Amino acid sequence: MTTNQLISEIKKKQSFLCIGLDVDLNKIPQHLLKEEDPIFAFNKAIIDATHHLCVAYKPNTAFYEAYGLKGWKALEKTIRYINKNHPEIFTIADAKRGDIGNTSTMYAKAFFEDLAFDSVTVAPYMGKDSVEPFLAFEDKHTILLALTSNEGAFDFQTKTVDGKELYKQVLETSKTWKNSKNLMYVVGATKAEYLADIRNIIPDSFLLVPGVGAQGGNLQEVCKYGMNAQVGLLINSSRGIIYASKNEDFAQVAVTKALELQREMQVILSK
Numbered sequence: 001m002t003t004n005q006l007i008s009e010i011k012k013k014q015s016f017l018c019i020g021l022d023v024d025l026n027k028i029p030q031h032l033l034k035e036e037d038p039i040f041a042f043n044k045a046i047i048d049a050t051h052h053l054c055v056a057y058k059p060n061t062a063f064y065e066a067y068g069l070k071g072w073k074a075l076e077k078t079i080r081y082i083n084k085n086h087p088e089i090f091t092i093a094d095a096k097r098g099d100i101g102n103t104s105t106m107y108a109k110a111f112f113e114d115l116a117f118d119s120v121t122v123a124p125y126m127g128k129d130s131v132e133p134f135l136a137f138e139d140k141h142t143i144l145l146a147l148t149s150n151e152g153a154f155d156f157q158t159k160t161v162d163g164k165e166l167y168k169q170v171l172e173t174s175k176t177w178k179n180s181k182n183l184m185y186v187v188g189a190t191k192a193e194y195l196a197d198i199r200n201i202i203p204d205s206f207l208l209v210p211g212v213g214a215q216g217g218n219l220q221e222v223c224k225y226g227m228n229a230q231v232g233l234l235i236n237s238s239r240g241i242i243y244a245s246k247n248e249d250f251a252q253v254a255v256t257k258a259l260e261l262q263r264e265m266q267v268i269l270s271k
């Protein structure tokens, strides 16, 4: 999917919501455990109920890898289901990959070619030659971890190296890489006060912003400092939507939670 297609979908749906599909078998409604593939059954119900309210889905691959082959198969079924039934929806494999060049190429093939995701999250720590293999894929997007939502972000990302914070060096240096037009960045909603500085460095890039909902990030604050003329934001909520109810009504309650965020987004977009 191109960035322009994503932007037109945001305008059409009046939403820049990304729903995280982080399926934990201990948290899903117990009646689904009778299904042949409970993970896919849960995802299908969430997708069928919420697809009109969001522009992106983000399965975090850890939640699938944890269940071995069954989990990976459920991930494959989920992405195929979205691509077949809702090809207009942007898909993110939250896998946080990155390795030496030839290995990164294989990661990129796994997520872009085999699973046909639109994007994958990548750690910047191993540098240019670990990220450029992902950027080589046309109309696919590499979402680089810039300033993450967790407390540990302060261990390294905000530390000053050669007179500049490390996350700023990641933003600036990554702009010089080949095919950097295919870059997006992760910035945690819990770090909204950093967004003005971040926008000075990357005014036009899309940001994937996790941390609204369960982690306490504030949508209004993120939009105030992070939104650009093309919106430029994908706001993720996972647990706050998909586990809002543990009962048989989980999909309807997920709709209610997604609708609350979409309506807030619609108001922001109308200003």
Ligand SMILES: O=c1ccn([C@@H]2O[C@H](COP(=O)(O)O)[C@@H](O)[C@H]2O)c(=O)[nH]1
Pocket: 020, 022, 060, 094, 147, 148, 149, 150, 186, 187, 188, 210, 211, 212, 213, 214, 215, 236, 237, 238, 239, 240
């Ligand atoms: O900085 C980051 C990067 C990734 N994540 C991931 O996003 C979701 C957040 O889930 P919630 O349930 O809405 O808190 C999850 O998959 C994280 O691994 C992040 O939170 N922060």
